[in-house]
Amino acid sequence: MGRYLIRRTLFMILVLWIISLATFFIFVKLPPGDPARRLAGKGASPETLAIVRHNVGLDRPIWVQYSRFAKGLVPFPGWFLNEQVYYSWSNRVAVKDEIIRRFPYTAVLTIGATILWLAIGIPIGILSAVKRRSVADRSAMVFALVGVSMPTFWLGLLLIFVFYYQLGWAPPTGINIGANWWDSIWQGKYILAWITLAVTSAAFYTRVVRSNMLETMSEDYIRTARAKGLSERTVTYKHGLRASLTPVVTMVGLDFATLLGGAVITEQVFSIPGLGVYALNSLYLTDFPAVMGVTIVAAVFIVVANLLVDIVYAFLDPRVRLT
Amino acid sequence: MPEPLLEVKDLHVHFPTDDGLVKAVDGISYSIQPGETLGIVGESGSGKSVSSLTVMGLVTRKQADISGDVVFEGQELLDLPADEMRKIRGAKISMIFQDPMTSLHPYYRVGDQIAEAILQHRDVSKKEAFAQAVEMLDRVRIAQPKDRARQYPHEFSGGMRQRAMIAMALSLNPDLLIADEPTTALDVTVQAQILELIGTLKHEFNAAVIIITHDLGVVAEHCDNIAVMYAGKIAEYGRTDDIYYRPHHPYTWGLLQSIPRLGEVTERLTPIPGLPPSLIHVPSGCAFNPRCAYAFDRCRKDVPELLPIDGHHASACHLSLADKDRILQEEVLVDR
Numbered sequence: 111m112g113r114y115l116i117r118r119t120l121f122m123i124l125v126l127w128i129i130s131l132a133t134f135f136i137f138v139k140l141p142p143g144d145p146a147r148r149l150a151g152k153g154a155s156p157e158t159l160a161i162v163r164h165n166v167g168l169d170r171p172i173w174v175q176y177s178r179f180a181k182g183l184v185p186f187p188g189w190f191l192n193e194q195v196y197y198s199w200s201n202r203v204a205v206k207d208e209i210i211r212r213f214p215y216t217a218v219l220t221i222g223a224t225i226l227w228l229a230i231g232i233p234i235g236i237l238s239a240v241k242r243r244s245v246a247d248r249s250a251m252v253f254a255l256v257g258v259s260m261p262t263f264w265l266g267l268l269l270i271f272v273f274y275y276q277l278g279w280a281p282p283t284g285i286n287i288g289a290n291w292w293d294s295i296w297q298g299k300y301i302l303a304w305i306t307l308a309v310t311s312a313a314f315y316t317r318v319v320r321s322n323m324l325e326t327m328s329e330d331y332i333r334t335a336r337a338k339g340l341s342e343r344t345v346t347y348k349h350g351l352r353a354s355l356t357p358v359v360t361m362v363g364l365d366f367a368t369l370l371g372g373a374v375i376t377e378q379v380f381s382i383p384g385l386g387v388y389a390l391n392s393l394y395l396t397d398f399p400a401v402m403g404v405t406i407v408a409a410v411f412i413v414v415a416n417l418l419v420d421i422v423y424a425f426l427d428p429r430v431r432l433t
Numbered sequence: 434m435p436e437p438l439l440e441v442k443d444l445h446v447h448f449p450t451d452d453g454l455v456k457a458v459d460g461i462s463y464s465i466q467p468g469e470t471l472g473i474v475g476e477s478g479s480g481k482s483v484s485s486l487t488v489m490g491l492v493t494r495k496q497a498d499i500s501g502d503v504v505f506e507g508q509e510l511l512d513l514p515a516d517e518m519r520k521i522r523g524a525k526i527s528m529i530f531q532d533p534m535t536s537l538h539p540y541y542r543v544g545d546q547i548a549e550a551i552l553q554h555r556d557v558s559k560k561e562a563f564a565q566a567v568e569m570l571d572r573v574r575i576a577q578p579k580d581r582a583r584q585y586p587h588e589f590s591g592g593m594r595q596r597a598m599i600a601m602a603l604s605l606n607p608d609l610l611i612a613d614e615p616t617t618a619l620d621v622t623v624q625a626q627i628l629e630l631i632g633t634l635k636h637e638f639n640a641a642v643i644i645i646t647h648d649l650g651v652v653a654e655h656c657d658n659i660a661v662m663y664a665g666k667i668a669e670y671g672r673t674d675d676i677y678y679r680p681h682h683p684y685t686w687g688l689l690q691s692i693p694r695l696g697e698v699t700e701r702l703t704p705i706p707g708l709p710p711s712l713i714h715v716p717s718g719c720a721f722n723p724r725c726a727y728a729f730d731r732c733r734k735d736v737p738e739l740l741p742i743d744g745h746h747a748s749a750c751h752l753s754l755a756d757k758d759r760i761l762q763e764e765v766l767v768d769r
Contacts, residue, residue, distance in 0.1 A: 330535040336491055337530075338550040338601070339523030342515075352540050428585040429539055 114432040118420075122413045129409045130183050130402070134176050137405075138398045148396055149199045166199070179399075183406050196403050200395040205403035208388060214291045216384030219376065220369040222300055223307035228362065231312035232355070235319025239354075240346060242324065250316060257313025266306040266379035273302060284381035303380040307373055311365060318361065322354040329353070356426045360419050367415030371408025436507065437464035438641050439488070439526075439609055444501035446480070446487050453713040457483040459665035460501070462739075465658075467608065470635065470642045472652030472673070474688065475662035476709045481645045484662075485611045487511075489528050490518040506608070524554040527602035531614040533594035537586035544570070544582025547601045554605050569600035572637070573630060592623035599630065603638050610635070611643045616651060628655055650692045653677060658745070661685050664710050664720035667739055671746035681748040681757050683725045686765045719751065727752055727760065 138145070146163040147154070154162070163169045167178050182195045196205035238250040273280040280302050285294050294300060326332065327350050335349040336342075372386025381387075385404055392400035424430045446458035458480040465471050473481045486492040488503050490510060503510040505526065510518065530536045538546060547566035551557065557565070563582065570578035573596040586594055595615060602610055612631060616624035632655050635642050644652055652659055652673070659676040661669040661684060669682040680686055687705035707724040710716055716723050722732040731751045739749040750757070 330530060330532055331538040333491065334530065334536045334546075334598070334601075335538065337489060337523060337528045339519045339521075339553050340549070341519065349538055353538070356540075427540060429587045 111432055118417050122417065125413055126183065126406065126409055127180075130180055130406055131176070133402055133405045134179055137393070137401045138175075138179075139172070141396060145199075145396065145398065167195075179402055182403075191403055196399045198392075198397055198400045200392070200397040200400070205400050208400065209385065209403060209407055211287065212383055212385050212388050215285060215287075215294075215382050216370060216372055216377065216386065218291050218295060218300060219303055219307065219373055219382055219384060220366060222295075222304040223311070223369070223373075223376075224362065224366050226304050227308035227312035227315060230308065231315030232319050232358070234312075235316040236323055236351065236354075238316065238320040239323035239327065247320075250320070254313040254316045254320075257309045258317070260310065262306055262310060262375045263379055265309060266302070266376060269302045269306055270379075283379075285383060287383040299380075300382075303376050303382060306379070307369070307376045315358065315361070319354060319358060322357060323350060326350050326353045356423070359422055359426060363415045363419035363422070364412065367411040368408075370411045372404065435466060437504075438467045438469075438506065440464040440502070440504040441484070441488065442502040442504070444484060444487065444503065445499065446483050446492060447498040448496065449498065450713075454498075455712045456665050456715060457497075457712055458487065459715075461660075461662070461665070461667050462501075463658075463660050463667065463670065465609070465641045465643065468635075468639055468641055469658065470632075470644065470656045472656035472659040473643060473645045473662060474647065474649050474652060474659060476647055478709045478712060479662040480665040480712070481662050482613050485528070485613060485643060485645055489526060489611065490515075490522055491528075520554070523550055523607075524605040525607050526609045526611065527605065527607040528611040528613060529595070529598045529602045529615050532618045533591055533598055534618065536598055537589075537594055539586055542583055542585055543589065543597050546586075547582075547597065547604055550601050551604050565604065566600070569604045570597065572603075573597070573600040573634070575600070591619050592627060595619060595623075595627050596630065599627075599634065603634060603640070606638055607640055609641045609643070610638075611645070613645045614647070615644070617646070617648075624651070631655070648692075649676075649688050661688065664715055665712060666720065666749065668721065668750075669746075669748040670739065671742075671748075675746040679746070680761065680765065681742055681746065681754075682750050683727050683752070683760075684721050685748075686761075687724075689765070719749070727756070 146159055146166070146168050149166065150159050150162040160169075167175055178195045181189055182192050184190065191204075191206040191209070193204040193206070197203075198205055198208060234250045234253070238247045241247050270280070270283055274282060281298050283299070283302070285299050327346070332345060332349055335345045340349075372384055372389050374386035374390055376382070377384045377386040378390065385408070389401065389404040389408075391397075392404065421432065424432045441464065442462050444458055444461050445456075448455040448457060461480070461484055463471065473484070475481045483492060487499060488505075488510065490513070492499070493515075494511075499511060501511070505521070510521070513521075537543065544563055544566045547569055548559065548562035551562040551565050552559065555562070567578045567582045570581055575581050575593060575596055581589075581593075586597070589597060610631075615631065616627050619627060628651065631642060631644070634640075644656060646652055649659075656673050659671065659673055660667050661676065661682065663684050668684045669676065669680065671679075676685060677689070680689060684705070687703075690703040691705060693702055705724055710720055710723070716733075718731070718733040718735055719725070719728070719737050722728040725732065729751070735751065737749040737751050739747050741747045742754065752760075
């Protein structure tokens with residue numbers, strides 16, 4: 111276990127390093143034009159430009175520039191997302207502060223949506239498999255197909271149109287940055303966003319749970335369970351469900367982590383000031399430190415979730431060994 | 434004649450599918466006395482597994498058209514409600530399966546899986562059930578049963594898993610144990626051990642056993658009676674000696690000739706030509722006629738009935754007894 115963790119951690123560092131390198135070149139070095147000019151503004155004099163360029167280190171060799179960024183990615187006190195480098199070029203705040211400020215909105219969105227899609231997707235998937243070929247199963251599969259096929263931006267706008275403009279049941283969208291996230295939940299600001307984000311995943315999970323369940327129920331050990339004289343309920347919900355849901359844990363972990371790094375489209379549609387919107391705006395404004403910061407934070411979520419999922423999986427499936 | 438433990442009468446199991454009606458079992462009858470061992474032999478797709486799954490109530494009227502009778506200890510099983518059938522299944526009739534590698538649940542400890550069967554049928558505490566499971570593992574000759582009971586199936590070898598399955602099947606002291614190809618997936622050396630174990634435990638537990646296999650060699654030592662199945666029907670039925678030394682059906686001859694024998698210099702085994710028929714489009718007349726070297730006109734028209742030859746022994750073949758005796762002497766038994 112100890113060796114495993116060390117090996118996995120080293121691997122995580124390698125992955126994050128590659129991501130940071132890729133992000134640096136794609137977003138900082140590849141775009142045409144002089145970043146200093148964008149940073150200094152249109153009418154900046156050559157002297158101002160030179161000062162700006164020097165201040166953000168753009169006059170240094172490229173490897174120095176990268177290592178300035180890279181240093182800020184090392185989780186060492188005072189280094190991680192340090193304000194000397196990770197300082198937003200567009201709105202002059204520390205990237206770290208901005209991420210901390212925006213993260214709760216994304217977290218609330220993600221957690222709520224995850225709970226919702228699991229609560230919808232898993233039971234429907236199970237029901238669908240147990241009552242295979244029934245009307246309920248057919249309807250569930252129609253729901254799954256429609257749900258998977260609907261783009262989130264379209265579904266989001268549709269929900270806003272129906273429940274806000276037409277029916278007036280939902281509050282107007284938009285959460286101001288700085289608004290208390292707990293209050294926003296109770297004002298119902300998240301409900302439509304949760305639904306939007308959850309429907310697509312719920313539909314997908316329904317299909318996965320259904321097919322896992324059907325596959326499991328045709329396994330030999332299910333026949334053994336029946337041969338013991340167990341009730342169909344025990345066979346299905348003890349022997350069948352355990353084996354069907356274990357792979358779902360992996361999916362939940364990774365999907366959840368991906369969204370934690372910013373649910374870009376949903377946040378944009380519902381004007382939720384989360385990490386996704388931050389990343390998007392920073393890209394528009396070619397705010398490189400912010401882009402780097404958000405990207406790496408999102409990457410950390412995914413890499414860590416990957417590790418956690420593998421560890422949890424070893425507890426759920428005795429055949430899996432962490433070596 | 435005492436009342437048989439299990440009597441299967443004219444059992445038909447037909448599965449409706451999109452391609453047509455699959456006549457997996459098409460009118461078979463047999464009976465077993467308490468403590469007896471019956472071998473059901475046939476190629477894959479001959480209906481041998483389906484017939485026993487039907488006896489277990491694991492193939493039900495929901496999935497298939499079933500007719501005939503399955504009478505166990507004087508009780509008709511086919512009409513039994515699911516709840517009642519569940520009390521018999523696993524307790525009075527239990528079953529072990531072909532592939533021990535996949536027949537145990539990978540997520541639960543072996544001991545717990547055995548204890549689960551005990552808990553289902555007996556009013557005991559979890560602790561007692563687990564203790565009984567450990568005892569059962571000991572009785573199927575698994576060393577260190579206490580430690581083994583706490584292990585997961587993947588920590589067991591194939592032979593050990595089959596032992597664990599046997600322990601589970603016998604844990605409620607059933608009157609009938611159905612072993613569906615219990616050794617097919619195992620190494621040859623382990624096969625013999627498992628069969629030996631079933632043979633010994635059968636006496637210890639005083640249970641009747643049905644061994645289903647495609648290998649006549651497997652059942653030779655362990656069975657009192659043998660039913661040879663072909664295309665959902667019984668082709669020949671008799672005491673083990675009858676089947677081995679006085680076989681009366683060309684299909685049985687074919688099976689016997691395809692068994693390799695030690696100490697015999699044969700260039701090659703004689704396989705039965707052709708393939709088992711599709712159970713949807715069964716050949717007219719005798720289902721075996723396209724593969725039979727002795728088939729004549731009548732075989733292609735009339736379905737032969739299973740007719741007694743002497744006492745116990747019966748076969749379903751149109752050949753005259755005289756012809757069969759002649760062929761048996763001149764062709765089948767010569768290379769023995």
